[in-house]
Amino acid sequence: MSVQTFTPREFHRQAHDALGNPQIRANFRKAMDGLMNKRRDSFGDWDLETLRELGANIRLRALAKLPDLLEQLEANCEANGIKVHWAEDGEQACRIIREICQSHDARSVIKGKSMVSEEMHLNAHLEEAGIEALESDLGEYLVQLNEQTPSHIIMPAIHLNTDEISDIMHDKTGTERTRDVDYMTAAARQQLRERFMAADVGVSGVNFAVAETGTLCLVENEGNGRMTTTVPPVHVAVTGIEKVVEHLRDVPPLYALLTRSATGQHVTTYFNMISSPRKEGEHDGPSEVHLVLVDSGRSRIYQDDELLDTLRCIRCGACMNHCPVYTRVGGHTYGTTYPGPIGSILSPHLMGLEDTKDLPTASSLCGACGEVCPVKIPIPDLLVRLRRESVGEGRGNVAGAGVKRTRKEAAAWKGFQWMATHPSAWRAGTAVAGKLRALTPSKLGAWTDYRTAPKPAGTTLHALVKRHQANKTREEER
Amino acid sequence: MSARNAILKRLRERADGPLSAPESDFAVVTHRGWSQEERLVRFERWIASVHGEVIHADGDDWTETLARVLADKGVRRLALGKQHPVAAEARRALADTEVELVDVDRDIESWQREQFESVDAGLTSTRGAIAETGSLWLWPTPDEPRLISLVPPVHIAMLDAHTLEDTFFDVVEAQGWAGGMPTNALLISGPSKTADIEQTLAYGVHGPRELVVIVRHAGTAVGEET
Amino acid sequence: MTPVKLYPPKPEKVYFFGTCLVDLFYPEAGLDAIRLLEREGIEVLFPEDQTCCGQPAYTSGYQQEARAVAAAQLGLFPEPWPIVVPSGSCGGMMRTHYPQLFAGTDLEEQANEVAGRIHELTEFLVHVCHLKLEDRGEPEKVAMHTSCSARREMGLAETGPALLAQLGQVEVVEQARAAECCGFGGTFAVRHPEVSAAMVEDKTTAIAEAGAQRFVTSDCGCMMNIGGRFEQQKKPVKGEHIASYLWRRTS
Numbered sequence: 001m002s003v004q005t006f007t008p009r010e011f012h013r014q015a016h017d018a019l020g021n022p023q024i025r026a027n028f029r030k031a032m033d034g035l036m037n038k039r040r041d042s043f044g045d046w047d048l049e050t051l052r053e054l055g056a057n058i059r060l061r062a063l064a065k066l067p068d069l070l071e072q073l074e075a076n077c078e079a080n081g082i083k084v085h086w087a088e089d090g091e092q093a094c095r096i097i098r099e100i101c102q103s104h105d106a107r108s109v110i111k112g113k114s115m116v117s118e119e120m121h122l123n124a125h126l127e128e129a130g131i132e133a134l135e136s137d138l139g140e141y142l143v144q145l146n147e148q149t150p151s152h153i154i155m156p157a158i159h160l161n162t163d164e165i166s167d168i169m170h171d172k173t174g175t176e177r178t179r180d181v182d183y184m185t186a187a188a189r190q191q192l193r194e195r196f197m198a199a200d201v202g203v204s205g206v207n208f209a210v211a212e213t214g215t216l217c218l219v220e221n222e223g224n225g226r227m228t229t230t231v232p233p234v235h236v237a238v239t240g241i242e243k244v245v246e247h248l249r250d251v252p253p254l255y256a257l258l259t260r261s262a263t264g265q266h267v268t269t270y271f272n273m274i275s276s277p278r279k280e281g282e283h284d285g286p287s288e289v290h291l292v293l294v295d296s297g298r299s300r301i302y303q304d305d306e307l308l309d310t311l312r313c314i315r316c317g318a319c320m321n322h323c324p325v326y327t328r329v330g331g332h333t334y335g336t337t338y339p340g341p342i343g344s345i346l347s348p349h350l351m352g353l354e355d356t357k358d359l360p361t362a363s364s365l366c367g368a369c370g371e372v373c374p375v376k377i378p379i380p381d382l383l384v385r386l387r388r389e390s391v392g393e394g395r396g397n398v399a400g401a402g403v404k405r406t407r408k409e410a411a412a413w414k415g416f417q418w419m420a421t422h423p424s425a426w427r428a429g430t431a432v433a434g435k436l437r438a439l440t441p442s443k444l445g446a447w448t449d450y451r452t453a454p455k456p457a458g459t460t461l462h463a464l465v466k467r468h469q470a471n472k473t474r475e476e477e478r
Numbered sequence: 479m480s481a482r483n484a485i486l487k488r489l490r491e492r493a494d495g496p497l498s499a500p501e502s503d504f505a506v507v508t509h510r511g512w513s514q515e516e517r518l519v520r521f522e523r524w525i526a527s528v529h530g531e532v533i534h535a536d537g538d539d540w541t542e543t544l545a546r547v548l549a550d551k552g553v554r555r556l557a558l559g560k561q562h563p564v565a566a567e568a569r570r571a572l573a574d575t576e577v578e579l580v581d582v583d584r585d586i587e588s589w590q591r592e593q594f595e596s597v598d599a600g601l602t603s604t605r606g607a608i609a610e611t612g613s614l615w616l617w618p619t620p621d622e623p624r625l626i627s628l629v630p631p632v633h634i635a636m637l638d639a640h641t642l643e644d645t646f647f648d649v650v651e652a653q654g655w656a657g658g659m660p661t662n663a664l665l666i667s668g669p670s671k672t673a674d675i676e677q678t679l680a681y682g683v684h685g686p687r688e689l690v691v692i693v694r695h696a697g698t699a700v701g702e703e704t
Numbered sequence: 705m706t707p708v709k710l711y712p713p714k715p716e717k718v719y720f721f722g723t724c725l726v727d728l729f730y731p732e733a734g735l736d737a738i739r740l741l742e743r744e745g746i747e748v749l750f751p752e753d754q755t756c757c758g759q760p761a762y763t764s765g766y767q768q769e770a771r772a773v774a775a776a777q778l779g780l781f782p783e784p785w786p787i788v789v790p791s792g793s794c795g796g797m798m799r800t801h802y803p804q805l806f807a808g809t810d811l812e813e814q815a816n817e818v819a820g821r822i823h824e825l826t827e828f829l830v831h832v833c834h835l836k837l838e839d840r841g842e843p844e845k846v847a848m849h850t851s852c853s854a855r856r857e858m859g860l861a862e863t864g865p866a867l868l869a870q871l872g873q874v875e876v877v878e879q880a881r882a883a884e885c886c887g888f889g890g891t892f893a894v895r896h897p898e899v900s901a902a903m904v905e906d907k908t909t910a911i912a913e914a915g916a917q918r919f920v921t922s923d924c925g926c927m928m929n930i931g932g933r934f935e936q937q938k939k940p941v942k943g944e945h946i947a948s949y950l951w952r953r954t955s
Binding site: 012015016019025033324325328329361362363364365366367368370371381384386387388389390391393394404410413414416417419420421423426427430433434445446447448449450451452453454455456457459460461462463464465468469 | 722724726727728729730731732734735738750752753754755756758760761762763764765766767768769772773775776804852853855856857881883884885887888889890891892893894895896897898899900901902903904905928929932933935936
């Protein structure tokens with residue numbers, strides 16, 4: 001299978017391809033329907049609105065105190081023996097991790113799931129330095145075997161069905177072709193256990209970093225996260241600077257929201273809280289633990305009161321599960337590490353609007369994402385904000401602001417403004433449109449490829465109301 | 479300027495000005511008010527729903543239950559601690575049986591492959607459990623290290639019924655976690671699982687395929703309490 | 705979603721904001737809405753200078769243009785009567801986004817005041833008029849399509865179905881994924897026509913498979929989209945604005 005590359009610049013072409021691929025369409029539809037139902041059922045007897053309110057509140061509090069909490073996190077981690085590193089961008093973070101690996105003469109890195117590491121293309125960076133980086137989350141492993149990137153932030157291989165996965169495992173690892181999921185899972189277990197034992201360094205992400213105790217929390221079902229953070233002699237955790245929370249007691253509500261929103265689970269198999277490397281007298285666990293805090297555009301988002309809400313995200317993926325656009329075009333179409341609604345409000349900050357200008361418009365603003373967001377991020381409002389930025393009518397706080405503004409479109413909206421602020425011209429215009437309805441083209445660009453063209457009615461509401469009022473007056477006079 | 483200082487400076491000199499931090503009301507994640515009986519029912523229902531096996535045992539002869547579980551699962555080599563009363567009692571009870579007891583108070587480097595390939599089950603104590611989610615909580619120790627509950631294909635956990643609490647939040651607060659966290663704190667809710675192959679659940683992808691929880695009821699015969 | 709609203713008692717008069725889509729494409733729906741209100745003994749004021757709420761420019765990012773258009777509407781409702789809008793989309797724009805649009809400007813107070821008086825038509829009929837309907841039509845199976853703006857932005861998933869439920873001869877069919885967007889989304893349908901087409905295709909399939917002879921909606925954008933798709937497929941399922949449907953069957 002050839003390596004597929006996707007870019008946000010080609011959203012339209014990639015959407016076209018995905019829409020025309022029945023396999024992709026069926027895989028996503030089935031998966032997203034299942035996830036939506038499971039989420040709904042999992043909040044059954046919870047006061048969901050109050051819980052979401054609390055989730056939003058905890059994240060907002062963490063952001064309000066962000067610089068202090070990062071310093072507190074750093075101090076407590078260091079006191080516990082965890083070495084803390086700071087990176088301005090992905091490249092710096094990659095370099096830090098590579099240097100840690102090199103200082104241990106590492107040849108092989110095993111990875112737990114980490115979207116930040118995807119965001120900074122860590123695997124490619126390490127491989128260029130001759131260090132093999134192997135994904136251990138089953139979905140990530142399959143995607144890596146298939147030379148792809150994840151199509152969903154929680155379920156990386158959701159674009160693949162059982163038969164496709166069987167083929168990939170057969171082609172790349174020599175397993176039997178089968179539809180037996182237990183067989184394939186057992187085979188992956190066997191393959192990866194060898195790699196865990198051989199790995200020099202484990203790299204993981206972080207779901208919540210707790211400032212008051214210097215604790216890194218990892219949420220998972222498979223146990224690969226625990227393996228990654230326990231078996232190799234060195235553990236490097238990498239995370240965005242926004243993942244910090246103030247207190248340990250802030251964690252239970254966020255964890256409750258995360259698992260239910262993500263996959264409809266009442267809890268995951270493991271909640272793994274790491275506060276230090278192996279201590280004197282302990283018999284397992286890494287002797288070194290590092291935490292790499294990555295900015296990569298986040299502190300820029302932080303500057304703006306409205307955009308700030310973007311940083312509340314706890315990466316559950318519910319917004320994509322419920323997005324009618326994501327459901328149809330799949331994750332790869334977006335061409336970004338984070339697909340779907342959260343990706344469309346986050347990627348422009350990470351990559352600039354020039355490359356991502358089609359993402360904020362790739363939404364019907366139906367509001368499903370905002371409705372399910374466990375920390376109440378007003379995603380539709382942020383999509384509109386980025387549309388504003390991309391046509392140069394925002395605050396200019398996003399890289400590439402104004403890139404989508406064209407003279408023609410701007411003039412059209414000025415024209416609309418003029419009409420809609422000159423009522424008598426508006427009435428005359430709409431009346432004429434009605435009179436000329438026979439002349440309305442039956443082809444209206446893309447609209448009429450799939451639908452008949454709307455025809456103006458023969459008259460306008462303004463005219464009907466006038467007639468209606470005249471009739472009423474006549475009746476009353478009679 | 480270092481990356482650290484540059485990032486912190488940007489955050490501190492926020493363009494739209496300082497933010498005010500709201501207070502949080504945690505009522506929604508606490509005050510369940512469940513009786514011990516309700517806690518047990520919930521715990522068992524939730525952990526069973528994710529393939530955890532729950533077996534109730536009488537306080538005095540829980541090791542007989544353990545022996546039965548080991549026989550049922552065909553466990554020949556059991557990894558366990560020495561000092562924790564759970565491990566010590568298990569060792570005494572299993573001393574004259576076929577089951578080979580594997581010491582875990584050794585640095586993993588000296589027996590990694592043995593642990594990965596020839597241990598059938600790991601036995602651990604637990605510090606408590608959470609009724610709301612069906613979760614065990616463990617703070618691994620030198621006596622019962624981290625990997626014992628992860629690497630062997632079967633994890634057997636001994637839970638004292640009276641240590642059940644309502645919610646995760648309640649555990650964190652009541653047990654004063656913030657006052658001092660161990661190297662590793664764990665919630666375990668069922669055996670290792672994945673749904674990464676077309677949403678089909680499969681167990682034992684990296685960690686144990688089976689989780690057996692022996693719930694020990696103090697001073698009463700099995701079944702009497704619930 | 706806007707917070708729970710406290711509804712006023714039935715007023716003597718209301719303002720009617722027809723919306724530009726109704727004005728140009730579905731004026732009968734607007735007139736039927738006015739007739740329904742008048743039948744409840746309410747005098748309907750129709751400010752002649754109304755044009756458009758400004759939403760198309762707003763969702764396209766043309767903030768200044770949207771604000772100018774919205775500003776031109778703000779002065780049209782000088783008396784404290786409720787303002788009824790036969791569209792969840794335009795109603796949502798005026799209720800939710802006008803305050804944001806004018807925040808920090810001279811018009812902020814006026815915008816907030818107007819926003820507080822905005823009612824979507826079905827909301828007004830149910831919660832303010834406590835409308836009672838007597839069905840005089842033939843038996844029919846219909847599907848209700850509540851727009852995303854009505855459902856999520858205005859929190860009005862129930863009002864349309866509640867009105868239809870009063871029509872004794874009408875069976876409202878259950879459609880698959882009723883809460884999913886039809887793919888209109890204003891300029892979304894133009895900017896991402898293929899994605900939009902895939903969405904409306906699924907919506908028409910769901911409505912047809914549910915056995916509906918007709919679909920009823922409270923938003924003309926959705927109607928234009930779903931109805932246009934049915935028409936192009938030459939399927940007999942027709943769309944109708946809920947105002948017209950209610951008026952037709954009860955007058």
